[in-house]
Amino acid sequence: MSTAALSLGANLGDREGQLRAAVAGLSDVLVAVSGLYETPPWGDTEQPAYLNAVVLVADPAAGPRDWLRRAQALESAGGRVRDPDRRFGPRTLDVDVITVGTEDGPVTWDEEDLIVPHPRAASRAFVLVPLREVDPSAELAGTPVAELLAAPEVAADVPGVRRVAGAGWWER
Numbered sequence: 255m256s257t258a259a260l261s262l263g264a265n266l267g268d269r270e271g272q273l274r275a276a277v278a279g280l281s282d283v284l285v286a287v288s289g290l291y292e293t294p295p296w297g298d299t300e301q302p303a304y305l306n307a308v309v310l311v312a313d314p315a316a317g318p319r320d321w322l323r324r325a326q327a328l329e330s331a332g333g334r335v336r337d338p339d340r341r342f343g344p345r346t347l348d349v350d351v352i353t354v355g356t357e358d359g360p361v362t363w364d365e366e367d368l369i370v371p372h373p374r375a376a377s378r379a380f381v382l383v384p385l386r387e388v389d390p391s392a393e394l395a396g397t398p399v400a401e402l403l404a405a406p407e408v409a410a411d412v413p414g415v416r417r418v419a420g421a422g423w424w425e426r
């Protein structure tokens with residue numbers, strides 16, 4: 255069995271509708287969906303606030319590349335609009351592969367177009383807070399999510415990560 259944690263984000267257009275469509279597109283593999291969080295923009299602060307969530311998915315036949323393909327298909331279906339010249343800039347839908355695991359433990363991947371665990375997830379409160387909600391025992395490269403959240407530069411961002419809708423927001 256391959257499991258993965260995927261992060262969803264949107265800060266342009268119908269943010270909640272785009273995230274709901276992404277969750278619907280994962281219905282055949284869905285294990286858990288976090289609440290919905292409104293979060294200040296990270297990395298490039300001159301842009302609108304994001305809605306973020308994390309989903310857990312599972313598929314006996316999937317590997318890391320299948321999860322990336324799936325994430326990118328959702329972004330395309332979500333009418334991905336973004337400025338290619340602006341790193342960390344605004345977008346209609348972003349789907350990142352945060353972690354992958356099997357019964358044997360965490361899976362790591364290190365290729366140009368796919369790095370797992372996601373290389374910036376450990377510094378992003380907007381990923382770690384919803385990840386902890388759906389999987390309190392989650393670890394990134396061996397470090398527990400609770401420990402990552404306690405690191406000063408991440409802890410400073412945690413109060414800004416506001417849960418704006420609870421379980422079931424994606425079914426409305």
Ligand SMILES: Nc1ncnc2c1ncn2[C@@H]1O[C@H](COP(=O)(O)OP(=O)(O)OP(=O)(O)O)[C@@H](O)[C@H]1O
Pocket residue numbers: 322325341342343348349350351352366367368369370371372373374
């Ligand atoms: N774990 C991963 N999840 C998603 N994309 C990844 C991952 N590792 C590498 N990539 C690559 O990153 C490239 C850029 O992705 P994207 O445009 O979503 O970046 P970004 O959203 O601007 O930044 P970030 O990845 O920090 O959120 C993708 O083409 C993809 O191949």
Ligand SMILES: Nc1nc2c(c(=O)[nH]1)N=C(CO)CN2
Pocket residue numbers: 262263264293294295296297298304306341342343348380
């Ligand atoms: N709060 C928040 N900030 C971001 C996000 C995101 O999903 N949420 N995604 C980004 C893309 O790289 C850049 N900054």
